[in-house]
Amino acid sequence: MSSPRSPSRRMARLIARHAARSMPPQRVDWALAIQHEFEHLPHDAPALRWAFGCLLASYTLRMLPMHRKLSASSRWVLTLEMLVCLVPLTWLFGAVVIAVVRGMVPSAAGVLFASAALAGPVGLLAAVRTITLNQGTLGRITMVVLGVLAAWTFAAMTWQCLRNHTPIADWWRDFVLIALLPCLAIAHLSWIAFSREMPAPRSPAAT
Amino acid sequence: MARDRRSSAPTLALFAALLERPRAWQYGYELSQLTQLKSGTLYPILIRLTDRGLLESRWQPSAEPGRPPRHMYKLTAAGAVFARDEIHSAAGSPHRPLSGAPA
Numbered sequence: 320m321s322s323p324r325s326p327s328r329r330m331a332r333l334i335a336r337h338a339a340r341s342m343p344p345q346r347v348d349w350a351l352a353i354q355h356e357f358e359h360l361p362h363d364a365p366a367l368r369w370a371f372g373c374l375l376a377s378y379t380l381r382m383l384p385m386h387r388k389l390s391a392s393s394r395w396v397l398t399l400e401m402l403v404c405l406v407p408l409t410w411l412f413g414a415v416v417i418a419v420v421r422g423m424v425p426s427a428a429g430v431l432f433a434s435a436a437l438a439g440p441v442g443l444l445a446a447v448r449t450i451t452l453n454q455g456t457l458g459r460i461t462m463v464v465l466g467v468l469a470a471w472t473f474a475a476m477t478w479q480c481l482r483n484h485t486p487i488a489d490w491w492r493d494f495v496l497i498a499l500l501p502c503l504a505i506a507h508l509s510w511i512a513f514s515r516e517m518p519a520p521r522s523p524a525a526t
Numbered sequence: 527m528a529r530d531r532r533s534s535a536p537t538l539a540l541f542a543a544l545l546e547r548p549r550a551w552q553y554g555y556e557l558s559q560l561t562q563l564k565s566g567t568l569y570p571i572l573i574r575l576t577d578r579g580l581l582e583s584r585w586q587p588s589a590e591p592g593r594p595p596r597h598m599y600k601l602t603a604a605g606a607v608f609a610r611d612e613i614h615s616a617a618g619s620p621h622r623p624l625s626g627a628p629a
Contacts (some may be wrong), residue, residue: 333612352583353569355594355595356554356597359553368564372564372565373566373568375566376569376570518623
Protein backbone atom coordinates (compact mmCIF):
# COMPACT_ATOMS: atom_id res chain seq x y z
CA MET A 320 0.00 0.00 0.00
CA SER A 321 1.46 3.36 -0.98
CA SER A 322 1.27 6.47 1.11
CA PRO A 323 -2.01 8.37 0.85
CA ARG A 324 0.04 11.57 1.02
CA SER A 325 2.35 10.90 -1.93
CA PRO A 326 2.18 13.56 -4.69
CA SER A 327 0.91 11.04 -7.20
CA ARG A 328 -1.87 9.88 -4.88
CA ARG A 329 -2.85 13.45 -4.05
CA MET A 330 -3.05 14.34 -7.74
CA ALA A 331 -5.10 11.21 -8.43
CA ARG A 332 -7.45 12.10 -5.57
CA LEU A 333 -7.95 15.60 -6.98
CA ILE A 334 -8.74 14.15 -10.40
CA ALA A 335 -11.13 11.57 -8.94
CA ARG A 336 -12.96 14.26 -6.97
CA HIS A 337 -13.19 16.45 -10.04
CA ALA A 338 -14.51 13.45 -12.02
CA ALA A 339 -17.17 12.84 -9.37
CA ARG A 340 -18.18 16.50 -9.40
CA SER A 341 -18.34 16.50 -13.21
CA MET A 342 -20.91 13.70 -13.33
CA PRO A 343 -24.43 14.77 -14.36
CA PRO A 344 -26.62 15.53 -11.31
CA GLN A 345 -28.83 12.52 -12.12
CA ARG A 346 -25.78 10.31 -11.63
CA VAL A 347 -24.87 11.36 -8.12
CA ASP A 348 -24.80 7.75 -6.88
CA TRP A 349 -22.36 6.82 -9.63
CA ALA A 350 -20.21 9.82 -8.79
CA LEU A 351 -19.97 8.54 -5.23
CA ALA A 352 -19.29 5.01 -6.49
CA ILE A 353 -16.33 6.24 -8.53
CA GLN A 354 -14.94 8.38 -5.75
CA HIS A 355 -15.32 5.71 -3.06
CA GLU A 356 -13.84 2.99 -5.27
CA PHE A 357 -10.79 5.17 -5.77
CA GLU A 358 -10.20 5.27 -2.01
CA HIS A 359 -9.79 1.47 -1.99
CA LEU A 360 -7.07 1.26 -4.67
CA PRO A 361 -3.85 0.09 -3.07
CA HIS A 362 -1.16 1.56 -5.32
CA ASP A 363 -0.43 4.98 -6.81
CA ALA A 364 -0.04 4.10 -10.49
CA PRO A 365 -3.34 2.18 -10.83
CA ALA A 366 -5.04 4.89 -8.77
CA LEU A 367 -3.85 7.59 -11.16
CA ARG A 368 -4.97 5.57 -14.21
CA TRP A 369 -8.30 4.89 -12.50
CA ALA A 370 -8.80 8.58 -11.79
CA PHE A 371 -8.09 9.59 -15.39
CA GLY A 372 -10.48 6.91 -16.64
CA CYS A 373 -13.18 8.18 -14.31
CA LEU A 374 -12.61 11.70 -15.58
CA LEU A 375 -13.11 10.49 -19.14
CA ALA A 376 -16.29 8.64 -18.15
CA SER A 377 -17.66 11.72 -16.34
CA TYR A 378 -17.00 14.06 -19.23
CA THR A 379 -18.54 11.60 -21.69
CA LEU A 380 -21.67 11.17 -19.58
CA ARG A 381 -21.91 14.94 -19.10
CA MET A 382 -21.70 15.70 -22.83
CA LEU A 383 -23.91 12.94 -24.20
CA PRO A 384 -27.35 14.40 -23.39
CA MET A 385 -26.45 17.46 -25.45
CA HIS A 386 -26.26 15.32 -28.58
CA ARG A 387 -28.63 12.49 -27.84
CA LYS A 388 -31.76 13.71 -29.53
CA LEU A 389 -32.12 16.12 -32.40
CA SER A 390 -34.84 18.69 -31.83
CA ALA A 391 -36.87 19.91 -34.79
CA SER A 392 -34.79 23.08 -35.05
CA SER A 393 -31.45 21.32 -34.71
CA ARG A 394 -32.56 18.85 -37.38
CA TRP A 395 -32.95 21.73 -39.82
CA VAL A 396 -29.54 23.10 -38.84
CA LEU A 397 -28.01 19.65 -39.30
CA THR A 398 -29.67 19.33 -42.71
CA LEU A 399 -28.20 22.66 -43.80
CA GLU A 400 -24.79 21.71 -42.41
CA MET A 401 -24.76 18.40 -44.26
CA LEU A 402 -25.87 20.00 -47.53
CA VAL A 403 -23.14 22.65 -47.35
CA CYS A 404 -20.46 20.14 -46.37
CA LEU A 405 -21.31 17.16 -48.56
CA VAL A 406 -23.05 18.41 -51.72
CA PRO A 407 -19.89 19.86 -53.38
CA LEU A 408 -18.04 16.54 -53.00
CA THR A 409 -21.12 14.62 -54.18
CA TRP A 410 -21.35 16.89 -57.20
CA LEU A 411 -17.64 16.25 -57.91
CA PHE A 412 -18.25 12.49 -57.66
CA GLY A 413 -21.08 12.72 -60.18
CA ALA A 414 -18.99 14.83 -62.55
CA VAL A 415 -16.10 12.36 -62.42
CA VAL A 416 -18.39 9.38 -63.05
CA ILE A 417 -19.98 11.11 -66.03
CA ALA A 418 -16.54 12.04 -67.40
CA VAL A 419 -15.37 8.43 -67.11
CA VAL A 420 -18.53 7.05 -68.75
CA ARG A 421 -18.14 9.48 -71.66
CA GLY A 422 -14.48 8.57 -72.05
CA MET A 423 -13.27 12.09 -71.26
CA VAL A 424 -10.98 10.78 -68.49
CA PRO A 425 -8.84 7.60 -68.51
CA SER A 426 -10.67 4.88 -66.61
CA ALA A 427 -7.93 4.17 -64.05
CA ALA A 428 -7.47 7.83 -63.12
CA GLY A 429 -11.23 8.35 -63.13
CA VAL A 430 -11.89 5.45 -60.79
CA LEU A 431 -9.14 6.63 -58.46
CA PHE A 432 -10.53 10.17 -58.41
CA ALA A 433 -14.09 8.91 -57.99
CA SER A 434 -13.00 6.81 -54.99
CA ALA A 435 -11.55 9.95 -53.41
CA ALA A 436 -14.92 11.67 -53.87
CA LEU A 437 -17.05 8.69 -52.77
CA ALA A 438 -17.27 10.07 -49.23
CA GLY A 439 -19.65 12.73 -50.61
CA PRO A 440 -22.59 10.55 -51.73
CA VAL A 441 -22.04 7.95 -48.99
CA GLY A 442 -21.86 10.67 -46.35
CA LEU A 443 -24.99 12.28 -47.75
CA LEU A 444 -26.90 8.99 -47.49
CA ALA A 445 -25.70 8.54 -43.91
CA ALA A 446 -26.77 12.12 -43.14
CA VAL A 447 -30.27 11.49 -44.52
CA ARG A 448 -30.52 8.39 -42.34
CA THR A 449 -29.28 10.24 -39.25
CA ILE A 450 -31.68 13.13 -39.80
CA THR A 451 -34.73 11.00 -40.50
CA LEU A 452 -34.09 8.51 -37.67
CA ASN A 453 -34.49 10.52 -34.50
CA GLN A 454 -33.25 7.88 -32.08
CA GLY A 455 -31.65 5.27 -34.33
CA THR A 456 -27.95 5.07 -35.00
CA LEU A 457 -25.66 4.35 -37.89
CA GLY A 458 -24.12 0.89 -37.68
CA ARG A 459 -20.51 0.49 -36.66
CA ILE A 460 -19.57 -0.84 -40.09
CA THR A 461 -21.11 2.25 -41.67
CA MET A 462 -19.13 4.49 -39.33
CA VAL A 463 -15.87 2.67 -40.09
CA VAL A 464 -16.51 2.86 -43.85
CA LEU A 465 -17.29 6.56 -43.57
CA GLY A 466 -14.13 7.16 -41.54
CA VAL A 467 -11.95 5.35 -44.07
CA LEU A 468 -13.54 7.20 -46.97
CA ALA A 469 -13.14 10.55 -45.21
CA ALA A 470 -9.48 9.85 -44.45
CA TRP A 471 -8.86 8.82 -48.06
CA THR A 472 -10.65 11.93 -49.36
CA PHE A 473 -8.64 14.17 -47.08
CA ALA A 474 -5.30 12.58 -47.99
CA ALA A 475 -5.98 12.44 -51.74
CA MET A 476 -7.32 15.98 -52.06
CA THR A 477 -4.58 17.46 -49.90
CA TRP A 478 -1.96 15.66 -51.96
CA GLN A 479 -3.66 16.90 -55.14
CA CYS A 480 -3.50 20.52 -53.92
CA LEU A 481 0.14 20.21 -52.93
CA ARG A 482 1.19 18.42 -56.09
CA ASN A 483 -0.56 20.95 -58.35
CA HIS A 484 0.83 23.90 -56.34
CA THR A 485 -2.71 25.19 -55.99
CA PRO A 486 -2.65 28.95 -55.34
CA ILE A 487 -3.51 29.68 -51.76
CA ALA A 488 -6.51 31.74 -52.90
CA ASP A 489 -8.04 28.59 -54.45
CA TRP A 490 -7.59 26.39 -51.40
CA TRP A 491 -11.03 27.35 -50.07
CA ARG A 492 -12.49 25.52 -53.08
CA ASP A 493 -10.04 22.66 -53.72
CA PHE A 494 -9.26 21.90 -50.08
CA VAL A 495 -11.90 23.43 -47.78
CA LEU A 496 -14.99 22.56 -49.84
CA ILE A 497 -13.77 19.25 -51.23
CA ALA A 498 -11.72 17.80 -48.38
CA LEU A 499 -12.08 19.60 -45.06
CA LEU A 500 -15.84 20.24 -44.80
CA PRO A 501 -16.85 16.69 -45.83
CA CYS A 502 -14.48 15.26 -43.21
CA LEU A 503 -15.91 17.54 -40.52
CA ALA A 504 -19.45 16.56 -41.51
CA ILE A 505 -18.58 12.88 -41.28
CA ALA A 506 -16.90 13.43 -37.91
CA HIS A 507 -20.10 15.11 -36.70
CA LEU A 508 -22.27 12.21 -37.96
CA SER A 509 -19.98 9.75 -36.19
CA TRP A 510 -20.25 11.72 -32.95
CA ILE A 511 -24.05 11.76 -33.17
CA ALA A 512 -24.09 8.00 -33.76
CA PHE A 513 -21.67 7.41 -30.88
CA SER A 514 -23.64 9.58 -28.48
CA ARG A 515 -26.92 7.82 -29.31
CA GLU A 516 -25.33 4.50 -28.34
CA MET A 517 -24.48 5.65 -24.83
CA PRO A 518 -26.83 5.47 -21.84
CA ALA A 519 -29.26 8.27 -21.15
CA PRO A 520 -29.32 9.62 -17.62
CA ARG A 521 -32.48 8.93 -15.69
CA SER A 522 -33.89 10.16 -12.46
CA PRO A 523 -31.79 9.42 -9.38
CA ALA A 524 -31.62 5.67 -9.01
CA ALA A 525 -32.03 3.97 -5.67
CA THR A 526 -29.20 1.52 -5.39
CA MET B 527 -35.79 -7.79 -23.70
CA ALA B 528 -35.80 -6.16 -27.09
CA ARG B 529 -32.45 -5.07 -28.44
CA ASP B 530 -31.40 -3.28 -31.57
CA ARG B 531 -27.73 -4.33 -31.70
CA ARG B 532 -25.30 -6.84 -30.33
CA SER B 533 -23.12 -6.14 -27.31
CA SER B 534 -19.63 -4.73 -27.80
CA ALA B 535 -16.47 -6.69 -26.92
CA PRO B 536 -15.96 -4.80 -23.61
CA THR B 537 -19.57 -5.49 -22.63
CA LEU B 538 -19.14 -9.17 -23.45
CA ALA B 539 -15.96 -9.28 -21.37
CA LEU B 540 -17.89 -7.77 -18.47
CA PHE B 541 -20.71 -10.28 -18.91
CA ALA B 542 -18.17 -13.12 -18.88
CA ALA B 543 -16.59 -11.82 -15.66
CA LEU B 544 -19.95 -11.39 -13.95
CA LEU B 545 -21.16 -14.82 -15.05
CA GLU B 546 -18.14 -16.53 -13.52
CA ARG B 547 -19.70 -15.82 -10.13
CA PRO B 548 -23.29 -14.88 -10.95
CA ARG B 549 -24.47 -14.77 -7.34
CA ALA B 550 -21.52 -12.83 -5.96
CA TRP B 551 -21.42 -9.07 -5.58
CA GLN B 552 -18.29 -7.64 -7.23
CA TYR B 553 -16.84 -4.16 -7.01
CA GLY B 554 -15.64 -1.91 -9.81
CA TYR B 555 -11.89 -2.32 -9.43
CA GLU B 556 -12.26 -6.11 -9.22
CA LEU B 557 -14.29 -6.12 -12.45
CA SER B 558 -11.72 -3.84 -14.05
CA GLN B 559 -8.94 -6.28 -13.19
CA LEU B 560 -10.92 -9.31 -14.36
CA THR B 561 -11.83 -7.75 -17.70
CA GLN B 562 -8.76 -5.54 -18.25
CA LEU B 563 -11.18 -2.69 -18.89
CA LYS B 564 -10.15 0.82 -17.91
CA SER B 565 -12.48 2.71 -15.58
CA GLY B 566 -13.40 5.10 -18.40
CA THR B 567 -14.82 2.17 -20.36
CA LEU B 568 -16.13 0.14 -17.44
CA TYR B 569 -18.34 2.70 -15.69
CA PRO B 570 -20.36 3.80 -18.76
CA ILE B 571 -21.09 0.12 -19.40
CA LEU B 572 -22.07 -0.49 -15.76
CA ILE B 573 -24.36 2.53 -15.90
CA ARG B 574 -25.96 1.43 -19.16
CA LEU B 575 -26.57 -2.11 -17.92
CA THR B 576 -28.03 -0.84 -14.66
CA ASP B 577 -30.36 1.50 -16.56
CA ARG B 578 -31.56 -1.43 -18.63
CA GLY B 579 -32.27 -3.52 -15.56
CA LEU B 580 -29.57 -6.07 -16.39
CA LEU B 581 -27.37 -5.22 -13.44
CA GLU B 582 -28.16 -4.43 -9.82
CA SER B 583 -25.98 -2.50 -7.44
CA ARG B 584 -25.76 -1.91 -3.72
CA TRP B 585 -23.51 -0.19 -1.21
CA GLN B 586 -21.28 -2.41 0.89
CA PRO B 587 -19.80 -0.94 4.10
CA SER B 588 -16.04 -1.25 4.10
CA ALA B 589 -14.44 -3.83 6.36
CA GLU B 590 -11.46 -1.51 6.84
CA PRO B 591 -12.09 1.29 9.32
CA GLY B 592 -11.95 4.82 7.89
CA ARG B 593 -12.68 3.71 4.36
CA PRO B 594 -15.89 4.65 2.51
CA PRO B 595 -18.49 2.07 1.43
CA ARG B 596 -18.06 0.47 -1.96
CA HIS B 597 -20.51 0.09 -4.81
CA MET B 598 -21.02 -3.61 -5.62
CA TYR B 599 -22.54 -5.12 -8.74
CA LYS B 600 -24.12 -8.37 -9.91
CA LEU B 601 -26.33 -9.44 -12.77
CA THR B 602 -30.08 -9.55 -12.28
CA ALA B 603 -31.90 -12.74 -13.26
CA ALA B 604 -32.86 -11.14 -16.57
CA GLY B 605 -29.31 -9.83 -16.94
CA ALA B 606 -27.82 -13.30 -16.49
CA VAL B 607 -30.11 -14.73 -19.18
CA PHE B 608 -29.30 -11.84 -21.49
CA ALA B 609 -25.56 -12.12 -20.83
CA ARG B 610 -25.49 -15.85 -21.57
CA ASP B 611 -27.48 -15.27 -24.74
CA GLU B 612 -25.09 -12.53 -25.88
CA ILE B 613 -22.01 -14.63 -25.15
CA HIS B 614 -23.44 -17.62 -27.00
CA SER B 615 -24.31 -15.41 -29.96
CA ALA B 616 -20.82 -13.92 -29.95
CA ALA B 617 -19.23 -17.36 -29.74
CA GLY B 618 -20.98 -18.23 -32.98
CA SER B 619 -19.54 -15.19 -34.71
CA PRO B 620 -15.87 -15.46 -35.79
CA HIS B 621 -15.20 -11.70 -35.50
CA ARG B 622 -16.31 -11.10 -31.94
CA PRO B 623 -13.57 -11.88 -29.43
CA LEU B 624 -14.45 -12.06 -25.75
CA SER B 625 -11.28 -10.31 -24.62
CA GLY B 626 -11.48 -7.06 -22.73
CA ALA B 627 -9.71 -5.14 -25.45
CA PRO B 628 -11.93 -2.41 -26.82
CA ALA B 629 -13.31 -3.32 -30.22
